[in-house]
Amino acid sequence: MLSAVIIILREALEASLIVSTLLVSSRIFGISNRWTPWALVSGVAGAAITALFLGTISEWFEGAGQELLNAAMLILVTLLLTGISFCIARCARRNKCPVGIRAMQAMLIGAMATAIIREGTEIVIYIYGFSYNGQMLVPVLLGGGIGLGIGISVGVLVYYGLLGLPARYILIVTPVLIALVASGMASEAVLYLIQANWLPSQMPLWDTGGWISEPSLLGQLLYALIAYEATPTPLQAGVHGFTLLLILSLTAWGTISKDGNHDKSGRPAL
Amino acid sequence: MAKNNPGRSGIICFFGILWLAMTAVSTAAAAPPVIEIEIRGHLFFPSEIKVPADRKVKLKVHNADPTPEEFESYELNREKVIMGGQTATIFIGPLRPGRYPFFGEFHPETAQGVVIAE
Numbered sequence: 001m002l003s004a005v006i007i008i009l010r011e012a013l014e015a016s017l018i019v020s021t022l023l024v025s026s027r028i029f030g031i032s033n034r035w036t037p038w039a040l041v042s043g044v045a046g047a048a049i050t051a052l053f054l055g056t057i058s059e060w061f062e063g064a065g066q067e068l069l070n071a072a073m074l075i076l077v078t079l080l081l082t083g084i085s086f087c088i089a090r091c092a093r094r095n096k097c098p099v100g101i102r103a104m105q106a107m108l109i110g111a112m113a114t115a116i117i118r119e120g121t122e123i124v125i126y127i128y129g130f131s132y133n134g135q136m137l138v139p140v141l142l143g144g145g146i147g148l149g150i151g152i153s154v155g156v157l158v159y160y161g162l163l164g165l166p167a168r169y170i171l172i173v174t175p176v177l178i179a180l181v182a183s184g185m186a187s188e189a190v191l192y193l194i195q196a197n198w199l200p201s202q203m204p205l206w207d208t209g210g211w212i213s214e215p216s217l218l219g220q221l222l223y224a225l226i227a228y229e230a231t232p233t234p235l236q237a238g239v240h241g242f243t244l245l246l247i248l249s250l251t252a253w254g255t256i257s258k259d260g261n262h263d264k265s266g267r268p269a270l
Numbered sequence: 271m272a273k274n275n276p277g278r279s280g281i282i283c284f285f286g287i288l289w290l291a292m293t294a295v296s297t298a299a300a301a302p303p304v305i306e307i308e309i310r311g312h313l314f315f316p317s318e319i320k321v322p323a324d325r326k327v328k329l330k331v332h333n334a335d336p337t338p339e340e341f342e343s344y345e346l347n348r349e350k351v352i353m354g355g356q357t358a359t360i361f362i363g364p365l366r367p368g369r370y371p372f373f374g375e376f377h378p379e380t381a382q383g384v385v386i387a388e
Contacts, residue, residue, distance in 0.1 A: 125338050128338070129337040203365075214344040231345070
């Protein structure tokens with residue numbers, strides 16, 4: 001049962017961190033959370049459907065289908081998170097939202113649903129694999145429930161932790177968190193493409209496993225948050241760092257008003 | 271109009287060169303060796319695999335069990351779900367000489383193996 005806890009927890013942790021930052025973003029935009037149930041339902045339904053067809057999908061593109069699908073979902077979420085971060089910068093400080101409420105809701109729904117599909121598919125397949133075996137199913141469901149519960153709790157902590165900060169810090173920490181998560185997802189996408197031989201593979205750039213080993217608790221937490229890898233290839237590390245800088249720069253640029261001044265007096269809609 | 275063309279053709283050129291470069295890099299190397307692994311009864315056969323170091327290697331993992339398994343390795347940085355009865359292709363390497371454990375995430379107590387690069 002313990003392995004079930006850990007397996008589900010890993011996926012749930014990644015998803016719940018994204019869900020929390022998106023919910024905080026929604027608060028920053030001053031949008032009600034009415035979009036959230038739609039995102040949750042489509043995410044779960046999407047995960048079930050993807051799990052159902054994963055066998056078929058995996059055969060596509062000469063066996064690279066699974067990696068391509070994962071990479072596509074990760075890149076989509078990265079792009080949506082980038083847009084959301086930029087909108088936080090423009091809307092909250094400048095009251096110059098570049099897009100309307102419907103568009104922001106669409107980005108939030110898209111990011112949340114896709115993230116849930118991405119992590120949820122594995123959970124569905126794992127549990128489905130034990131549905132054959134009645135004896136094992138109960139401990140797996142229990143363990144999975146516990147793992148899911150822990151993952152959700154961490155998300156709740158992050159949500160209230162962020163909202164508990166003074167208003168001006170929320171507007172800095174949230175985009176930074178989004179940038180960290182999004183750049184991590186971009187590097188995960190690169191890793192999947194390397195695995196499928198769609199991107200060149202290289203020797204690892206460094207090995208930080210001696211400091212923070214991937215299977216350790218800290219390593220797992222960092223993996224869920226920023227896709228920490230002890231032995232990234234130059235391409236992976238490059239994409240990770242470049243995407244992080246890109247999103248941070250874009251967001252910082254978004255806070256600059258038209259006449260070149262930073263606006264520090266804007267009241268965020270929180 | 272004239273305004274859009276320089277930007278658009280610049281982007282096309284960039285991706286064209288990138289694609290050519292990557293094709294050149296991949297065709298310059300010889301085809302990677304293929305190694306087959308089978309999952310049966312939540313165990314890997316063989317569980318110890320020797321691969322040449324410093325080269326890309328193609329693993330073909332066949333899941334002979336009816337239930338899905340996930341091939342995973344922290345050291346190799348690879349993870350892939352393999353549905354029951356399916357065969358998955360996973361590229362690993364280039365690896366420095368050493369031991370790289372892998373496991374079946376869905377049955378980690380039994381499904382364990384190691385890739386030895388030398």
